[in-house]
Every structure is written in structure tokens, then in C-alpha cells.
Amino acid sequence: MEWFGADEAWERPTPPVGHSDVRLGVVLLAISALLLELSRSFGDFSQAAAPWQQYLSLASICAALVWRRRFPLPVFGLAVAHFFVVCTWVGEVGYTMPYQLIFFFAIYSTVAWARDRRTTVIALATLAVGFGLWVAWDFAMGQSVESFRRNTSDYTPHGLFPMIPAWVVYTAVINVCYIGGAMAMGQAAWRQARDRARLAEQAETIAGQSAELRDQAVVDERLRIARELHDVVAHHVSVMGIQAAGARRLLVHKPEQAATALEQVEQSSRQAVTQMRSLLGALRGTDETEETGREPQPTLSALPGLFEDCRRSGLQVEHDLVEDLPGTAEALPLPVQLSLFRTVQESLTNVQRHSTASRASVTVRVHNHGGDGWAEAEVLDEGRPRSGTSGSGLGLLGMRERITSHGGVLEVGPRVTGGYRVRVRLPLDGATITRGESR
Incomplete structure (x- = not known):
């Protein structure tokens, strides 16, 4: 369950059926039909089903795969049923390499695109059990062993194992690798999609946090500028107000002291203007105090x-x-x-x-x-x-x-x-x- 991502909260988005899906179905049908016709040209199809049944088998499975991304589990169930029916009644198609590859792709697509991972695990386990029972039934009740014996009656084995057990184990290993390989490839595709989605989500989160940090930096800089302006203006204006009030009281009776107070007002105003220029120069990013005529921060x-x-x-x-x-x-x-x-x-x-x-x-x-x-x-x-x-x-x-x-x-x-x-x-x-x- 853990390997299949059954406990994962992430679900792969459901895409609509697009032109790429239709093109894939057409390409699979064209290739498999060509290979089938080539097989018909040199193989013995005297006991085979009618040609329309053979091509219908290929067309129906390819048409189902067009919906594999939109409805992965229903398509999987249809493909499994199709596989058992075709291999039982249209064996000249079901046991060919093109059809086997198409069914391999159906298993891969299911694991790669299924949203309900627990149901996917149950479906795959059912397929594995069904495959095992079908192969066991074919060996035990069918004509596979007898047919194999007839075809190899004049053959002398050179291996380490008995002929019939070796053939049975070989068939079982092939089926395990067939189903397991499709599952592994599909799971790898699903994990890649999940990792890409997480990276995209992280990138979006980082972008949002960066925007928040930029906005916060702007706010902090505004507050810093407001503090500097307040400190510069408030001090000098307060001093100028006190000095101007003193000059006003001394203007009639002590004009010389009033003039001194007014000079101090003038000096304070110039200092305020100088520090204001210094602050504005710092905001503009100019550091050459000699060229701009401003003073460094106190x-x-x-x-x-x-x-x-x-x-x-x-x-x-x-x-x-x-x-x-x-x-x-x-x-x-x-x-x-x-x-x-x-x-x-x-x-x-x-x-x-x-x-x-x-x-x-x-x-x-x-x-x-x-x-x-x-x-x-x-x-x-x-x-x-x-x-x-x-x-x-x-x-x-x-x-x-x-x-x-x-x-x-x-x-x-x-x-x-x-x-x-x-x-x-x-x-x-x-x-x-x-x-x-x-x-």
C-alpha cells in the first residue's frame, strides 16, 4: 500500500480526453493491424476466427485506451475482460506481441493515472490472482501441456531441469515480469507526476512568500523613512519654535539677543534642510557625499x-x-x-x-x-x-x-x-x- 501511494493525500489531476489520446489510439491500431496482417501473410490461420473478429479485437482495445487517463480504473477493468475473452476465443490475436504490448500499456496507464490508489491496488491484486488461476487452469485442465508434448516429442532437452516443469516455471516468470514490469513503470510515472506537482506547489509557495517578503520590506522601509523624517523634522522644528518664541519676547526690549535667537533659528532650519537632503540622498542610493553635498547619518x-x-x-x-x-x-x-x-x-x-x-x-x-x-x-x-x-x-x-x-x-x-x-x-x-x- 505504501509503495503504491495508497496513503498519499495527493491525487493526480483528471485530464480531459484530448487529441493526443485519440492519436495514440489510432497509432496503436495502425501498428497492431499492420503486424497482424504481416502475421496472416506467413502464418497458419486456417483454424483462426474470421478476419473481422481479429481486427475488431484490436480496434476495440485501442478505442478503450483513448479513455485511459480520464477513466483509468474502468478502462482497466474493460481491458482485463477484453484480454481474457480475446485470448480464449481469438487466440491468434491475443497471443501476438502487438496485443500483449497493448495490454501491457493498459496496466501501465492504470497505475500511472489512477486517483484512488487503494482501489488500484485491489484491482491489480485481482488481476495477478486471475492470471495465476488462469495459467494454472490452462495447464491443469486445458490442452497446453498435451500440445506442448506433441510439439516437442522429437526434441532432446539440454538444460538442467525437466522439460514440463521448466516450461511451466518459465511461463510463470514471464507473466510475473510482464505484470510487475507494467506496474513498476506505471508507479514510477505516477511518482514523477506527484513530485512535479509538489515542486510546482513549492515554487508557488516560495513565490507567494517572496511577494509577502517584498511587501513587508516595502512596509518596513516606509516605517524607517517615516521614523527618520519624524526624528529630523520634529527636533529641529521644536528647537526653531522655542528659539522663535524667545526672539519674539526679546524683540522690543533686547533686540540684540533677539537677533541671536533668530540666527539660531536660521542655523536650525539649515541643519534640518541639510539632514533632509541627506536622508533623501540615501533613499536615492547615492553615496558620494562630497558630490551631493549631504552629510552622513549621525x-x-x-x-x-x-x-x-x-x-x-x-x-x-x-x-x-x-x-x-x-x-x-x-x-x-x-x-x-x-x-x-x-x-x-x-x-x-x-x-x-x-x-x-x-x-x-x-x-x-x-x-x-x-x-x-x-x-x-x-x-x-x-x-x-x-x-x-x-x-x-x-x-x-x-x-x-x-x-x-x-x-x-x-x-x-x-x-x-x-x-x-x-x-x-x-x-x-x-x-x-x-x-x-x-x-
């Missing part, structure tokens, strides 16, 4: 400039760097440095926009001992939330998405002692940092 080395911008807008920032070895932070992978920088930038922007705090502290920690290294950034303030300044939440959402993409952890919330705390920790592969460990 790293941890850009934090002092960020702190200076915050101080000019009225927020005092204290910062500290904790490293296992000097230079370890500078050797962090660029995506990790960018994520830490954007997290600190977004956190300080939120402090300026939504908190009453005038001071904040930033601590960057890098630990790379053993295989469980990590990089961490922590932003603390001691202010209270400003009324009417609740944001859209997109900043925190983008921050979480960015950290999640690195497999990191983000902690955001109020402190027990007052103020607000943002802490992010990103895992590091032990092989990614080499500069700090080589010193």
Missing part, C-alpha cells in the same frame, strides 16, 4: 552638537559616557549608533516640548565583555508634564519600532522620584566590536 560622535543645540534653546544637558574600554562606543555598528542617537534626540525633543524641566541628563553605556554585550542610552529629567502639550504618540511609536528592529528593549515612563525616564538597550554580537577590544 552617530554617537554627533551627540555633543545635539546637546549644544538644546542648550541654545534653553535646556541644559549633562552627559556621560561609560565604556568598558576607551573607544568602544566609537566602534559600535553604525545602525546601533544611529538608533541610540535618534533615541536621545527624540527624548530631548520631548523634554523641550512636553516638560517643564530645564535640565536633563544623558548617559550612554557600552558593555562588551563575553558574548552578551549591549549598548544603552538613558535620558532623565525632573520636570512635570506641561498642560495642553500632549503629542500624537508617533515619536514613541517610531522609537519602539526602531528598537524592536534591533531586538532591543525600551523603557519609557515617569520616575518614582519625579520627572521622566527613557532607557533603551540594544544587544550586541560579540564579534561586531573589535576596535575597543584591540586596545
Whole structure:
């Protein structure tokens, strides 16, 4: 049962009867009729059935094979019955090589195209038993042995076995090879069809998964672009708003300080435009920063400039760097440095926009001992939330998405002692940092 695929869930598709099936039937009929007529030209057909019966026997079996793929089991049953009838009453056709080959092809087609494999096994077992009983009956009750003796009465055997047993065993082996060979070839064809169907299904699944991965990659890239745009625009626009508000208050009484604040607004706007160009240039895939005039993505080395911008807008920032070895932070992978920088930038922007705090502290920690290294950034303030300044939440959402993409952890919330705390920790592969460990 297992060899025949009786437990397989796959079923071979049922094809319609096509031109190829009709052509095959016509070709088989033409070849077998030609061989029959050649046999009639040199053989003794004096005791044979009428010629129309002989050709009808060939035409009927060839016509049945036209439907072999559409209805394999019914055609098989018809072919078996046809075989026994023709070999019994039209033996001059049934025992010829063309007819035997046609019946061989009928067995092969049944095994190759049958959908119900269990029924196929039962049908083939019935055929094998029927063949055995028929051959046994022919030897025991028929005239086969007597006819064989008459035809070999003047023949002296030269083999190792007795004549009659050798002939019986020879006939049995031929029949076993005949039926078994047709079954084996049909089963091989069925398995090839099943394997092709599985490969096609796997290819379709892979194509669908590839399309899903492409779509997901597009979505992820859109989210990344949205995060970068939000981080760049939100920070500089917030700083510009604070500086513009200060300039407005100082414009009448302290015009010189107002002019300084407006200069800072101008610098912030230029920085925003420069970083926007840098981001768009990265999206276009151009890497020549000197030719395009854009700056590379910020790293941890850009934090002092960020702190200076915050101080000019009225927020005092204290910062500290904790490293296992000097230079370890500078050797962090660029995506990790960018994520830490954007997290600190977004956190300080939120402090300026939504908190009453005038001071904040930033601590960057890098630990790379053993295989469980990590990089961490922590932003603390001691202010209270400003009324009417609740944001859209997109900043925190983008921050979480960015950290999640690195497999990191983000902690955001109020402190027990007052103020607000943002802490992010990103895992590091032990092989990614080499500069700090080589010193």
C-alpha cells in the first residue's frame, strides 16, 4: 500500500480526453493491424476466427485506451475482460506481441493515472490472482501441456531441469515480469507526476512568500523613512519654535539677543534642510557625499552638537559616557549608533516640548565583555508634564519600532522620584566590536 501511494493525500489531476489520446489510439491500431496482417501473410490461420473478429479485437482495445487517463480504473477493468475473452476465443490475436504490448500499456496507464490508489491496488491484486488461476487452469485442465508434448516429442532437452516443469516455471516468470514490469513503470510515472506537482506547489509557495517578503520590506522601509523624517523634522522644528518664541519676547526690549535667537533659528532650519537632503540622498542610493553635498547619518560622535543645540534653546544637558574600554562606543555598528542617537534626540525633543524641566541628563553605556554585550542610552529629567502639550504618540511609536528592529528593549515612563525616564538597550554580537577590544 505504501509503495503504491495508497496513503498519499495527493491525487493526480483528471485530464480531459484530448487529441493526443485519440492519436495514440489510432497509432496503436495502425501498428497492431499492420503486424497482424504481416502475421496472416506467413502464418497458419486456417483454424483462426474470421478476419473481422481479429481486427475488431484490436480496434476495440485501442478505442478503450483513448479513455485511459480520464477513466483509468474502468478502462482497466474493460481491458482485463477484453484480454481474457480475446485470448480464449481469438487466440491468434491475443497471443501476438502487438496485443500483449497493448495490454501491457493498459496496466501501465492504470497505475500511472489512477486517483484512488487503494482501489488500484485491489484491482491489480485481482488481476495477478486471475492470471495465476488462469495459467494454472490452462495447464491443469486445458490442452497446453498435451500440445506442448506433441510439439516437442522429437526434441532432446539440454538444460538442467525437466522439460514440463521448466516450461511451466518459465511461463510463470514471464507473466510475473510482464505484470510487475507494467506496474513498476506505471508507479514510477505516477511518482514523477506527484513530485512535479509538489515542486510546482513549492515554487508557488516560495513565490507567494517572496511577494509577502517584498511587501513587508516595502512596509518596513516606509516605517524607517517615516521614523527618520519624524526624528529630523520634529527636533529641529521644536528647537526653531522655542528659539522663535524667545526672539519674539526679546524683540522690543533686547533686540540684540533677539537677533541671536533668530540666527539660531536660521542655523536650525539649515541643519534640518541639510539632514533632509541627506536622508533623501540615501533613499536615492547615492553615496558620494562630497558630490551631493549631504552629510552622513549621525552617530554617537554627533551627540555633543545635539546637546549644544538644546542648550541654545534653553535646556541644559549633562552627559556621560561609560565604556568598558576607551573607544568602544566609537566602534559600535553604525545602525546601533544611529538608533541610540535618534533615541536621545527624540527624548530631548520631548523634554523641550512636553516638560517643564530645564535640565536633563544623558548617559550612554557600552558593555562588551563575553558574548552578551549591549549598548544603552538613558535620558532623565525632573520636570512635570506641561498642560495642553500632549503629542500624537508617533515619536514613541517610531522609537519602539526602531528598537524592536534591533531586538532591543525600551523603557519609557515617569520616575518614582519625579520627572521622566527613557532607557533603551540594544544587544550586541560579540564579534561586531573589535576596535575597543584591540586596545
